[in-house]
Amino acid sequence: MHSLYSIKVEWSAAYECIISLYAYIYEKERKHLQLGSAWKEETTRMLPDSFAAELADERWEVLHRLVLLVAQSPRKASVADFLEWLELIPPGEIYERLAPWVETIPLNLGEIRDHSLSLLKRWNEHYFSKVEPRILDSLEQSARQTEELAKTLSAIETIDQVTHGIWIEPMSELQEVVLIPQYHCAPTSVLDFHRGIATCLYPVRDAGRLHPEPLLELLPITQCLADEKRLQILRCLSNGTCTLGELQQQVSLAKSTVHHHVTALRRAGLIHAHYTGSSTIAYYSLRGQFIDRLPVLLHSFLENGGKQQ
Template identity: 25%
Template sequence: MAYDVKVDVSPIYELLSSFMIYTTRKWINNLDVGREWIQDIQQSLSEDARQAFAEAADYPFSDYDLLYALALERDAAADISRFLQNLAHGNASDLLAQVNLYIPSATLEDMKRMQTDYAPLLHIWQQNYFSSIEEPYSVMLEEDALEKQGLLEKMDHEPLIELASGGLVLEQELPVQHIILVPSIHFRPVNTYCFYENALLIQYPIDIPEVDEDEPPICLLRLTQALSKPERLHLLRYLANEPKSMQELIRDTNESRAQLQHELMILRSAGLLRVHLPDRTTEKFSIRPDGVSELQMFLESYIRI
């Protein structure tokens, strides 16, 4: 299916992503920020704030789809302050009209809940955490978005999406018309995606500059750690010929779904897997040849062969 692709960048996405990671602890064991990041932030928050965030961990995870939809429909000139102001005090019916472009099933009650439950917490998050990193992170995000926009004018859409996301492959039959690529720092090294009505939002990870050039780069460490267990090498060998679904993996490896999801996430985070999306509900996995090539490249670069 033909679709258009655009690159979108705003610190609003990064605000929402960092807030989501902290609040839900989603993928935290596979993210570079890690649990130490959680602990550091815990210490900077008041007891009341910590309690409020703890309660928000039980909110529906699908709520974040609504928040990202509002970010997609933000005013072109909106900064974080204006976005949060609109979320907290804007007309709920107007907010619903924006979200319904992406999620037709969203209701007015959903929008009122966004205003009462999420707007105050996002304001605390901005004040206590994100404001201190907003400027340098915005620069890195904008630089990467400009680079990807330039590539978009030179490359076909499919290889660009796979390159940016580190392995996400959109099959021809995928029923979407619009692809939105958004660079993300807090989600590194994981790519995440969200299906909307006729659209797919992909947040792809970008690395921050290495502080010490004498230390092994994080991309090399991800690769070597991912390959440190025989079980993962077995998986890569199994996935070398053609894409396999989770059901096929469970059937052929005799591993549990939970264990396979854990191992696949580690391989995926290292850039060693392609994730194929044939439809809105199915993922298939195959080896990513570029990831194997990158291992040699990063290793030779570090040891200076």
Template identity: 35%
Template sequence: MRKGSGILDYRVEVTFEPRYELLSSLHTMICRKSHKKIDLSPAWVKDTLKQITPDLSSLLSEMEVDSDWKTTYLLAYLCPDGASPEEFLAWLEKKTPGDLYELIAEYSQQFPKDMGQFRSRTLTVLSSWHEQYFRKLEPKVIGGLRSEAQARTAELANQTELSAFIEETTNGLTFMPKEGLEKLVLVPHYHFQPMNIIYHFGRITQCHYSARFYLDDETDFPPHEYRMLRALAEQSRLKILRYLSGGPRTFTEIVRHLQISKGITHDHVSKLRSGGFIRAHIDGETISEYSLRPEMLDVMHRKLVDYIVN
């Protein structure tokens, strides 16, 4: 964003294809540190592992959310528009290691150590995951994500304040200008809610954001709204909000202000972020500072009154 102008230095696009959720679902499985934080049933990981073969389970146990996995997200983006998961895998299978080097080099100078092995392993894992889990996914998930992307795209077409649009869509993210950045790609996801997946590749930044879409929210208080209530149910979090009312602060400054451990502070900040009360300023893939979203206090009040009274 140009300072003081409110104009973004990069283009914004909202998109969704099932192949992105194929990756998001697998990301949810291999990002083990997040298993207790996801909105899916606590039993999802165990139940899913029971559905797949021991061979695939063994492969997944060896995978990490690392630079190779990041490259997989780039390839999903570079695949021709409209490609289904099967077409994405067929496209990848036709690419030689040399082809992949050329594709990746336009966006990143970080390559897998052995491109041939990376290609082979990626094809094996994604094909097996698709066959054993993803293709059996409840169709409403894909339909809901398509609807979310279509609604946001329509909203974007009439939007004059792009920074506000990005923040509302992602529940509190703002992306700082960065040399060479030309496009921010916003992709709704389901499995990894309420968290985001952010990858920066030179000219583009991908933000796979929580769609705030659930299969059983017709009768329940939606999880993202319930999170708003829970986020405020701790004195230290209220102190953080009051501290941020004075302006943006770094994580280190918040830790010093609270005078508690980094781990506990990080947990408080994460809950305030998932509740939508604080804004995370993203520089590439890194959060540089946090700031208050005061309007969300009014939003929470209205939603609570609507739920109880109406």
């Protein structure tokens, strides 16, 4: 039997600065994000033309390494504080901090650090420093709420609740999961495994709003339930767990199409995605609590008159 890992809840604006740049750069993922293309266009207007052009060609693949460094940094009270620490830390120390967790570390750590630092400094200057403070306050509040939640639920249940369906199975090599609230990639969770540690940047969809907006959770659920193939997938999973291949056989669709459907169902919180020590989903199961959650959301939406705060 595998021992259960522990969880740690982290919060620093440095995490959100990194994830916001990630959201801006990755075109393929942005169509799934709550902020959408309008945010990209608005943000581009805030950037110098030369910097926007540089980011348009960017292939920035070091998100998880930087997230691990933020988690270990003794200086992260602010973005500027973390970036100053990152600038001064010797490449050898970066290697020592990453070596226990990352299997392959590039030899040119100094160059990667300098490049990442240049991007983040300019991103912070032109965009992130201008983000509505209420958004960051909401994320900090979410971190405190998740810490309280973890006192009453198991580690697995806590992760499931804040991510709306990510289920990280206990594995002998997995020691700790770091939970970090984020806004810019909502409703997606950004999950990475690094040997004995996993980092999960979980979504806070209504960060910055004065009151919770039920429509942000209600709309993805109702959109999923309005699709016949997604309903068939839910019925398959009501009979037990299934891998992607097993679901494909049962609903007779191309694997890429089934993957698209289960991704939408997972983001809406209707199914669990089970992970067994890597960032590849092992199998899926029904997340039955959405059945009770739906009328609550619907009542809340109707009572509020559908007004966004």
